[in-house]
Amino acid sequence: MKTHVISVENHDDYISINDKIIWAKSPRILLVWPDHGRVRMLMSDLILIIRKAESVGSQIAVVCDESDIVDLCKQVNVSVFSSIPEAQKHAWRRPKKTRRLIRRSLASGNDTRLTELEKLKQKDIWLLPNWLRIFVFLLSLISVFSLIALFIPSAEIILEPKTIPQQINISIWANPNVQTVNLSGAVPIKKIPIVVQGSIIQKSTGVERVPTQFATGIVEFRNLTNRKIEIPTGTVVRTIGDELVRFVTTKASSLEAGIDTKISVPVTAINAGADGNVQANQIQAIEGEIGGNVVVNNPTALSGGVETKVTAPSTLDYEQARIKLLDQLNNEVKDEFLQEDQSDLFLLLDELTKLDEVLIEKLNPEVGIPSDQFELTMEVRYLVSYLSLTDIRSISTQSLITNLDSGFSLLPETLIIQQEGTPQINSNTEEVQVDITVYQQAIQVIPENEILDQITGQSIDSAAENLAKKFESVTINIQPGFVKRLPLLAFRIKVGIDENGS
Template identity: 25%
Template sequence: MKTQLLYLDPYDDPASAREKLRWVQADRVVLVWPSHGRILRRSGDLVLLQREAARRAARLAILCHDPDVRQHAQRLGLPVFDDLPSVTQLTWPADSHRRPAFVRRRPLPQRPSALGRRPAAGSRSARSDTQRAFWMLFVIASMVGLVVVVGPAAIIELPVATSERSASFVVSFDPGVTSPSAVALPGRRLRVEVEGEVQLPTQGRVLVPSARATGIARFTNRSTESVVLPEGTGLRTVGTAPQRFETTERALVPAGVGAEVLVPIRAAAGGPQGNVAAGAIVAVEGTLGLQVSVTNPEPTAGGAVEMRPGVTPADAAAARLALERRLQQQANAELREQLREGEDLAPGSLRFVQELDSEIAPALGDASEIVQARLRVIAEGLAYDRVQLAAAAASALRGRVGETERILPDSIRVELTPRSDTDGAQYQAVARAMSLPIVDEASLAGALAGATVEEVTRQLSELEAARSPSLRLWPAWWPRLPLLSLRIRTIVVPVVP
């Protein structure tokens, strides 16, 4: 005979299990319970499944480890298996061809009366009606009382004027301190290397050579042979500021001692310094100076200068200052990336501690319409914990308020100013915060519990700290405040004057 395994799911109910049985096409059906979850645990569920299997002309068996299901199945005469191998190895009990079982209800035991006989039907009915009416009234009264006590709710808003308090104290952020104290808070030194360059238009003007001086040099032969003077032969003056000249063309000094030749010359550098007096040029560069002598029979002339945009000390200083400001912004951004959660940079702590490289180009005095500055430095900053600073500020502010006031923690603001006499090691801190009078919300709610709206309005108007208090009731038509103080919520609203 053909046996079919039908697996149940943890969410199956009698209806879904019967739907699965409708698709059975075997003579024997084994319902396999899931390993997790407890389903179809009632005897009536198995009866419905047994009837559905009987309609399909199939025998029903159970594979389950639930003791309740196994017990119900055995009472109904259904085969019960422990695992899958036993389904094929064990012999199914013979089919008795009996009809599916029906679940019969057990009759309720009768309660004997005190006299050994049943009470009259009329008296029993009257007593039952009385008891039902009593319990119904009791439940209704309990619900009404619960609604009266727990149902209503009230919200009291007390606008309270605040006042500003301030305190001044000295604080230092020391990297060597591990725990906060009255005068020092832990700090961290942060370092970063930054570099950059900047170009600015020059604002100054400098004298720039515009023309070179020219003239005539006379060469005299000191030997008996002719001497060739190549173009560009160097000549010099003597003195503390010698000037250099060059010949502008090739020349030949005739042979013979005392032979002369005139050659045009030009100053090597532009400017009026090339305008020298007659006879100032007396030296020939190189070995030619041993063969010929030189002089200028006439003064040289034509050397001149003109004013052009150029690099002045003011331009260099402006470029350096602009670059330092840019690098400070860059260092500030990079140092903030190193901050931990809750930290901040101490104001004025950012400084350049080491200059690695710097350059100003062009050089001072050079003609140029722009000046370029390059700089590479190591910047250092000091990090501190904002929470620890706020705690120190709150401690300083407590001495400024009385016992009837309290400081609003979210309103604390601290301004730090570096002290010039401590080289950035200490800061003058000014803490400011808003304070407001202390209102005992629990006592106020207890005093107003159960009072009428008129009484509450009168009592709230007598509070010195509150300004124009408001009352909201739920439901709005309820004449009194809740009897439970827990259902009264008092909200203190700070008001800035």
């Protein structure tokens, strides 16, 4: 078992030794007396040390060779050893009970300090005469019954408040420039963006000419030099003027040496269509390296270029389709808006719903591309205008409060707003005017503190009579039932509302 060793110094007394015992925190405590010098110790000191050890759950033993200390320890049955190793090897005796030691010490009268302490404990503290004790006892009974009379009775008062209907007519006017609700009837127009998309397919009504055949003919090259000129296949010749028409040779040729030698070469228009049908003497330019040594001309007209008429979407086709598609999307905006949470919607202003921005617009095919039909796809954003139910409730409540009787408050769950007639909407100025009728119940306010001040301590009948003058009905329940008056303490009275009645 763990043993804590405490070295006792010459200057120690039972107080300092007890402090060391408190800090020891061990089941066994060994007090070791000093080898030199003396420690003064009385029976009362040793008893107090034993008591302190017992209070912290420890057992004590002593290592000492002083005869007076050894004798004291034997009297209280505390083990005494000659050395620390001996104390750790042998079993320790349990000290005698401290109460028995105190009685024995008192009987001997040797320890005056212990005698005075014990006598003070045993001294009778009731020094009052008998008649005063009886008076104090009766006074205590009266106090107890007084407290019972104050705190035990409790009362519950159930009141049914009066209710009165409230009604008011309000002319609402709204426009986007109004920012907040005010009592003059102005409310803001709310706007929410809604994105919709759709497409439309229609027949093409435009007509386009599509080149289908190439113009052909003969051109004549004339040599301007004294050397032979080679004219390869694919040599480009063209007309002159604002609108150039190009042709290519379809056969390689050789222009003999000598000034003004000539050769005729077949050509074909580079682009199909009627533009290649040029008159005689219109082709006069050569593109390429030989252009400075040779001149060209078409002695006869070129022909054979043909264009075929086909249908294709025109600009007008797409403009008309755009109008039709936007009209369809405008109708879809309302359905899209109503599919969202509309708990705050009071009035949807269809006339003020406007196109805000075209986000995507696709033409398939483009204008002028041959096709019997075309498709227009659009994604657009609209601004949907409406009047907020929150704003209408706010202005309705404010208007009712200004006309409310004193001592009443509005019941929020009874608010009813009814639109009167058709709203007047100006699409140009975006101003809206609408008339509404507002209905709401007002309930009597119950001033609990004021009621308690008036009825505390009154009889049940008197309190009920006074309260009946102000409220629809009054019910008073008091506990215990034999008490005929309301409690004197206000906190013992509970005031409630008859919700079923109101």
